[in-house]
Amino acid sequence: MSELAGNIAADIEAWDAIDDHRTGTAGDRQTSDWLAGRVKSAGSEPRRDDFALSRWVLKRCALDVDGTVVEGVPLFDGGTTGPEGVVGGLGLLGESRGAAGIGVGAFGNAAGATGALAAFRRTNDYRAIVAVSKMDERVTGLALQNADRFSEPFGPPVLQVATEHEKWLHEASSAGAVGRLTAHVSLESATGSNVYCRVRGRDPALAPLTVVTPKSAWWVCTAERGGGIAVWLALLRHFAANRPARDVVFIATTGHELGHLGLDHFLATKDTPPSHGWIHLGANFAAVDSRIRLQASDAELMDMAQRTLSTHGVTVSSTTPLGSRPGGEARNIHDLGERYVSLLGSNRWFHHPDDRWPTTIDLHNTGRVARAVLAIATRLV
16 A cells, blocks of 8 residues: 555544534544644644534434324524424425425425425515424435535424425324424534645745645545545645645645634635636545545636546546536635635435445545645646
């Protein structure tokens, strides 16, 4: 096994050993400490970028129908209830009998599905909504949706429940059952933390290259986040040992699942010049059977990245159309008007508690991605 492959495996396994990566938790702080240690071992000086936030602490979050209780997790950018919950008749979303009651539907994480749920949330037709998790038909259980509007929540309470409850919920809705939905949470003062460092280049007059990846997630989420972290560290080790022409800034941000809170904070508070370019290491490209999606700010970077990935044996399954607002943290960079290359993938265990080492990881393909991204970064410095 090569040194790069060994480091990737060790980094992903170490990520998986931290049991919770949710923003503002003890696991989030442990992740920052661990990552800072890795940065220091690479020969760079880590910095912490801490900020205050109000963390949701879940109390009772459940649907009760005639004594049958289904527990779930509320959408973190939706409404909440008091401990008494709300009562209403169950009805399938979009059907008239669900009006002013509790709507029931099944939704995945694709843009169309989340958009459809958001449309129901923006109406006044339902006091609350039960959303069955449908991320991937091959993986049952509860996979959560991100809270992109965490800072500006909207709509009624939405309780996310596991796939095994779908049939029962449909039957209860068809029978006109009455339920009580409770999404009771409290707010706790907490601290989110980004980790960043700068590898000094030979010419300080040159604008820096910036490499960004998220360091938070709903659960452990090893294939979702571990690949980005491992490649981020691989680039850091390379440039710390091989001084680049321009500075390279490395940012690992918290708050990904809460509307990119950490990156928003970093960009709003750090007095840094525009970057020469960004590399965004997004979700899931380390997953088994991942279908790689490439995003770039312009045709020149898209063509260069596609050629480089292909040269290193990485198959690109799809690209985001040029000019479209991209997915992941690349959207923040797009909004800045700066240049970027962004890499994401698919993952059947996306946002699911079972996304764990080593089952969900394709180490060989992650190594190919790492070598390709290193070649892309070398062109940009």
